[in-house]
Amino acid sequence: MAIDWVAALRVQDDLAKNVAKEIRKALDRPDLTPDQAKRICDLVDLGLERFERFIASAAEQNLSPSYYAALHILTDKWHALALEASSRFESLAGSGAQREVVDDPAISAVEQSGGGEHASPDES
Numbered sequence: 081m082a083i084d085w086v087a088a089l090r091v092q093d094d095l096a097k098n099v100a101k102e103i104r105k106a107l108d109r110p111d112l113t114p115d116q117a118k119r120i121c122d123l124v125d126l127g128l129e130r131f132e133r134f135i136a137s138a139a140e141q142n143l144s145p146s147y148y149a150a151l152h153i154l155t156d157k158w159h160a161l162a163l164e165a166s167s168r169f170e171s172l173a174g175s176g177a178q179r180e181v182v183d184d185p186a187i188s189a190v191e192q193s194g195g196g197e198h199a200s201p202d203e204s
Contacts (some may be wrong), residue, residue: 107168114173121165128158
């Protein structure tokens, strides 16, 4: 079964918008604890890693440069959200605070099989 990459990109865009909306609401809570902020960071990191796997799948296709440009824009949005979450965590826990990266078995399995790496899509 062939993947409708345009529809898949729309789904990814909608997901990123919804996640960003909910994450920003959570980050803006005045009673947010450092532990909660850390867990939010972990969730954003997980979302970014899963989106990067989507990019890896798309990179294997012969898609138009505009499609790859849209993927790049979405990647920037995920990175900006990760930076917002990390900044909020640091503001709550102190600038020297360290957090471990989330350990997701599904991601670990993909990385161990060699599927976690991907080439950057050609933007030319």
